[in-house]
Amino acid sequence: IGTREITLSYARAGHYVGEMALLSDRPRSATVRAAVDCEAIRIDGERFKALMVESDSARSAVERTFRERVAANEKMSQHESASDVLEFLLSQGVSEATDILVIDESLCTGCDNCEAACAATHDGIARLDREAGPSFANVHLPTSCRHCEHPYCMVDCPPDAIKRSANGEVYIEDSCIGCGNCEKNCPYNVIQMAALRLRRPNFLAWLLFGQDRFEAVGANVPEQAVKCDMCIGIDGGPACVRSCPTGAAARISPDRLINLSSAST
Known part of the structure; x- marks a missing residue:
């Protein structure tokens, strides 16, 4: 926000990130940083979009997560104190x-x-x-x-x-x-x-x-x-x-x- 970086959310093991930009066809609104050593799987954007067309259930689930994340990110951006608490927890190795x-x-x-x-x-x-x-x-x-x-x-x-x-x-x-x-x-x-x-x-x-x-x-x-x-x-x-x-x-x-x-x- 402005020149200040804030922590919006935490994606635990088994979750995915990056779907918001693909679904909205807009530039990414946030970056992602690993809090601990982890393994990640990269899914090609075109293959992801094809999956959304092929599977109604997958698309519904991803769109639901998309809406929830938009609302959560908006809420966190308006309450920087909550972001500070989240950043504190992650900096202390809670993850x-x-x-x-x-x-x-x-x-x-x-x-x-x-x-x-x-x-x-x-x-x-x-x-x-x-x-x-x-x-x-x-x-x-x-x-x-x-x-x-x-x-x-x-x-x-x-x-x-x-x-x-x-x-x-x-x-x-x-x-x-x-x-x-x-x-x-x-x-x-x-x-x-x-x-x-x-x-x-x-x-x-x-x-x-x-x-x-x-x-x-x-x-x-x-x-x-x-x-x-x-x-x-x-x-x-x-x-x-x-x-x-x-x-x-x-x-x-x-x-x-x-x-x-x-x-x-």
Whole structure:
């Protein structure tokens, strides 16, 4: 707009771009830039137009997308603040994630229940840092694993201890040798090396409150890599989200997050 470049939308994997100029026979109104490494298929313009003639259903679907994009682009161009939020999310690598922890700072009270619940669920070691991480407007991305589609942490793990579950959670098995490669390779600083603790019951606390106490088990305990595992296997989902009293914390897919930021206008 004028001399300022704004981000209009985000095309996720499996979507297409460039159809607006072909359908309208007008010059392209926007450029496209890859947010992450990807593979793209180029379709010849004449072949595309022939497909529109051959298939009524394909043409109807493309024309519907065309109308939606025209309306969305017009809306975004009139609300540059929404474009700024979208640009912030993309600049923070959100498009690489499959699931990301987001905090609405307009609702967050700073109680740190999320960190406390995370620590209580993971042997006394919190896998997130609420205060750390970037913010823009009311959107805060705390330091917590994003469960990347192509995890950097998996690239150089000697014992192959980092796995992905069938549901997409990236987690670290007990076979971790503490080499620290994953911590170094993660560009989002969400992996830490920590001496794992043992759960030792405190009889008085158990008797009075039904709680356990976590105690360190000596200075020579070897460190292992720890990170958010989205509370895999625990009923109710991530403890950080369940413990938030105001609903400020949410685990959300990047597509939904980006769509919400665009719709906030």
